[in-house]
Amino acid sequence: VTERRILHVDMDAFYASVEQRDHPALRGKPVIVGADPRGGRGRGVVSACSYEARKFGVRSALPISQAYRLCPHGVYLPTRLERYAEVSARIHAIFHRVTDLVEAISIDEAFLDVTASQRLLGPAEQIARRLKAHIRAEEGLVASIGVATNKFVAKVASDLGKPDGFVVVPPGEEPAFLAPLPIGRLWGVGRKTEARLRDLGIARIGDLARFERRELEAIFGKNGGGLWELARGLDDRPVVPESDPKSIGAETTFGQDTDDPEVLRRTVLKLADRVARRLRDEGFRGGTVTLKFRYEDFTTLTRAQTLEAPTDVATTIYRTALQLLEQIPRAGRKVRLLGVSASKLAGARDHPAEQLGLFSKRDERRRNVERIVDQIRAKFGARAITLGSLVSRPAAKGRPRGGQDAEE
DNA sequence: TCTGGGGTCCTAGGACCC
DNA sequence: TCTGGGGTCCTAGGACCC
Numbered sequence: 001v002t003e004r005r006i007l008h009v010d011m012d013a014f015y016a017s018v019e020q021r022d023h024p025a026l027r028g029k030p031v032i033v034g035a036d037p038r039g040g041r042g043r044g045v046v047s048a049c050s051y052e053a054r055k056f057g058v059r060s061a062l063p064i065s066q067a068y069r070l071c072p073h074g075v076y077l078p079t080r081l082e083r084y085a086e087v088s089a090r091i092h093a094i095f096h097r098v099t100d101l102v103e104a105i106s107i108d109e110a111f112l113d114v115t116a117s118q119r120l121l122g123p124a125e126q127i128a129r130r131l132k133a134h135i136r137a138e139e140g141l142v143a144s145i146g147v148a149t150n151k152f153v154a155k156v157a158s159d160l161g162k163p164d165g166f167v168v169v170p171p172g173e174e175p176a177f178l179a180p181l182p183i184g185r186l187w188g189v190g191r192k193t194e195a196r197l198r199d200l201g202i203a204r205i206g207d208l209a210r211f212e213r214r215e216l217e218a219i220f221g222k223n224g225g226g227l228w229e230l231a232r233g234l235d236d237r238p239v240v241p242e243s244d245p246k247s248i249g250a251e252t253t254f255g256q257d258t259d260d261p262e263v264l265r266r267t268v269l270k271l272a273d274r275v276a277r278r279l280r281d282e283g284f285r286g287g288t289v290t291l292k293f294r295y296e297d298f299t300t301l302t303r304a305q306t307l308e309a310p311t312d313v314a315t316t317i318y319r320t321a322l323q324l325l326e327q328i329p330r331a332g333r334k335v336r337l338l339g340v341s342a343s344k345l346a347g348a349r350d351h352p353a354e355q356l357g358l359f360s361k362r363d364e365r366r367r368n369v370e371r372i373v374d375q376i377r378a379k380f381g382a383r384a385i386t387l388g389s390l391v392s393r394p395a396a397k398g399r400p401r402g403g404q405d406a407e408e
Numbered sequence: 409t410c411t412g413g414g415g416t417c418c419t420a421g422g423a424c425c426c
Numbered sequence: 427t428c429t430g431g432g433g434t435c436c437t438a439g440g441a442c443c444c
Contacts, residue, residue: 106444
């Protein structure tokens with residue numbers, strides 16, 4: 001039996017590196033990609049930052065207001081997701097020269113199963129070296145790579161080498177490699193689980209590996225068995241090239257908390273429109289609509305409703321989401337965030353029009369309208385046309401003057 | 409410190425059916 | 427009038443990941 005050889009490729013400071021490559025004037029400077037800092041009062045977090053910015057203590061997921069305090073002279077840029085996606089696609093093309101077993105886990109990270117590739121291309125380490133060199137030569141970007149017998153160990157290895165990392169864990173050495181690392185490195189151990197583990201006196205992966213499987217299962221349930229395996233470097237999950245999404249959603253945090261019903265209504269419409277457009281673009285219909293609601297104190301509620309028939313129509317998603325919004329107790333509290341998502345996705349082809357009941361015949365007419373809107377947007381840009389009730393309401397009713405993120 | 413936006417997976421209770 | 431066990435679907439919340 002040949003050992004599996006898995007690569008984890010992780011682009012270093014991806015968004016920030018793409019910006020520095022696209023704009024040479026930014027090279028060598030602290031670049032912070034994410035929310036608008038608004039002079040220190042911005043909401044949101046850092047999506048990515050250059051290593052120059054990290055010297056000041058800036059990290060991804062740090063609140064942007066804190067980043068601004070730490071690094072007021074940094075270059076703050078909005079995220080340009082489409083641009084990063086283009087670059088990501090080209091990097092994936094490089095991966096596919098080596099194997100078709102490529103699993104994207106985000107825009108800047110992927111697993112590659114190169115077990116079989118070795119026969120033609122040489123040992124996994126050599127394949128990994130060449131990948132790194134090609135990404136640098138062709139895209140001017142730096143990738144960190146971990147090489148191991150499974151996904152989990154490969155991922156830890158690539159993280160450990162950053163930046164410009166290249167870490168190989170030979171077969172059999174997984175437990176020794178993992179033992180000294182903090183338990184937070186384990187896949188699935190976040191803030192809460194880490195605290196529970198520390199309470200048990202478990203700080204490093206090696207501490208966990210000393211427990212019996214049954215003991216961990218007794219404490220952590222099903223998850224305990226998983227922890228036991230990962231701590232020993234056991235992980236037999238396959239590299240799965242692609243899978244259909246389980247949900248498609250959109251959400252937005254307001255620039256300022258609000259209780260203006262008209263702002264809430266228009267925001268729900270805009271989110272429903274975004275979700276429906278993506279459903280149509282990607283060929284899905286959503287069977288369940290979920291509304292997400294966050295109060296100013298950050299407590300978060302969701303309300304969901306399953307439809308009579310799955311839909312990709314903005315008007316239907318909007319109406320459903322509005323009904324759900326009405327179910328949420330407000331009691332004078334302001335709203336920080338609204339989100340709309342569609343789940344129980346079915347392929348559009350799974351539900352031909354003839355099979356649909358009355359409910360969806362109405363959908364069918366609306367869909368035709370919205371498809372035309374799609375075409376106009378494709379031709380003249382997303383701003384060319386928007387759903388009627390976003391524009392038809394006169395600004396009579398004391399709408400706040402600009403400044404609302406959700407209104408763009 | 410004051411917490412984005414995109415997701416996945418798990419748990420648990422209740423409705424409902426046989 | 428009291429009450430089984432299994433299965434499935436739905437909803438809500440929470441932990442976690444990038």
